[in-house]
Amino acid sequence: MAIILDGKALAEQTRQRIAQEVTTLSRQPGLAVILVGDDPASRLYVSNKEKDCAQCGFKSFEHRMAADTTEAELLALIAELNTNDDVDGILVQLPLPKHLNEEMVIQSIAPEKDVDAFHPYNVGRMSQGKPVFLPCTPAGVMAILKAYDIDVAGKDCVVIGRSNIVGKPMGMLLTQANGTVTICHSRTPNLAEYTKRADILVAAVGREGLVRADMVKEGAVVIDVAMNRNAAGKFCGDVDFEAVKAVASHITPVPGGVGPMTRALLLENILTAAKRK
Numbered sequence: 001m002a003i004i005l006d007g008k009a010l011a012e013q014t015r016q017r018i019a020q021e022v023t024t025l026s027r028q029p030g031l032a033v034i035l036v037g038d039d040p041a042s043r044l045y046v047s048n049k050e051k052d053c054a055q056c057g058f059k060s061f062e063h064r065m066a067a068d069t070t071e072a073e074l075l076a077l078i079a080e081l082n083t084n085d086d087v088d089g090i091l092v093q094l095p096l097p098k099h100l101n102e103e104m105v106i107q108s109i110a111p112e113k114d115v116d117a118f119h120p121y122n123v124g125r126m127s128q129g130k131p132v133f134l135p136c137t138p139a140g141v142m143a144i145l146k147a148y149d150i151d152v153a154g155k156d157c158v159v160i161g162r163s164n165i166v167g168k169p170m171g172m173l174l175t176q177a178n179g180t181v182t183i184c185h186s187r188t189p190n191l192a193e194y195t196k197r198a199d200i201l202v203a204a205v206g207r208e209g210l211v212r213a214d215m216v217k218e219g220a221v222v223i224d225v226a227m228n229r230n231a232a233g234k235f236c237g238d239v240d241f242e243a244v245k246a247v248a249s250h251i252t253p254v255p256g257g258v259g260p261m262t263r264a265l266l267l268e269n270i271l272t273a274a275k276r277k
């Protein structure tokens, strides 16, 4: 049976360490979260982030905007937050309503306050191996691997998914850790051919049941990034957890795996931003 990688416990340890460090600072770090519209999943994520901030001694400023907010209104708020000295980090909850241009909005965030690391400046820095902020979800995965002494160097790593916020930067960080990386996506024929050779398999698609036990090598480390809702309305990942845990050496649960670490890495980035000021 696989070892369950406990992201929830690791995130709690991380928050306690950050809360401790915050007491040594001369001012309170601050996060501004912008939520446009009222998607229930986004609301849940935002309220969790606020609890995390409170535990760490950070200020949090929530900006809720109507679903029909114009791009000009959103950009005006970001411009104000960019120059607001109480705000160290700015997070615009994604996805945005369709009429708003995500790329434009992300580019308008001051790179030194871009704690998601989505701005092209921060993406570029990370790609060159000189990150200012690390992308939260992929860096959260790397933190889990490190905490459990799972060495990436020389390993065959397969990432399923190539989004700008998860799959692509995940591949980059695994490459920088000296893994040999394959990135699969919706146009990959015979996905199982790739997944079966992986020593470290990361699933980041958003499709329940995508990764079955017969697609996983005996003893592989399986990381499930996805957050899907199953028929019962419960969170589940892309991996058939019950079957795959009999094959894998290590596996992340959903919930309780990568999600909490994404939030922990966000807190790390806010602390970094505050200390740089």
Ligand SMILES: NC(=O)C1=CN([C@@H]2O[C@H](COP(=O)(O)OP(=O)(O)OC[C@H]3O[C@@H](n4cnc5c(N)ncnc54)[C@H](OP(=O)(O)O)[C@@H]3O)[C@@H](O)[C@H]2O)C=CC1
Binding pocket: 137, 160, 161, 162, 163, 164, 165, 166, 167, 184, 185, 186, 187, 188, 191, 204, 205, 206, 207, 225, 226, 227, 228, 258, 259, 260, 262, 263
């Ligand atoms: N735990 C956490 O902290 C976080 C979890 N998530 C979750 O992770 C998942 C992925 O998020 P995100 O990257 O934003 O999603 P996107 O929808 O942006 O990307 C999904 C990727 O999966 C690929 N894909 C789709 N179908 C298949 C398939 N059948 N076989 C192989 N690849 C496929 C797509 O390929 P193509 O490029 O060809 O379209 C795409 O690259 C979601 O469930 C999301 O909710 C996201 C962020 C943080």
Ligand SMILES: Nc1nc(=O)c2c([nH]1)NC[C@@H]1CN(c3ccc(C(=O)N[C@@H](CCC(=O)O)C(=O)O)cc3)C=[N+]21
Binding pocket: 008, 044, 045, 048, 091, 092, 093, 094, 095, 116, 136, 227, 235, 254, 255, 256, 257, 258, 259, 260, 262, 263
């Ligand atoms: N600008 C922006 N940055 C993001 O980082 C971002 C985003 N937009 N949009 C949505 C996705 C998704 N995401 C998650 C964060 C935490 C959990 C998380 O904490 N999950 C818990 C469960 C949550 C609960 O049950 O309360 C778990 O897996 O155990 C999940 C998903 C961040 N995202």
Ligand SMILES: [Mg+2]
Binding pocket: 163
């Ligand atoms: Mg997306």
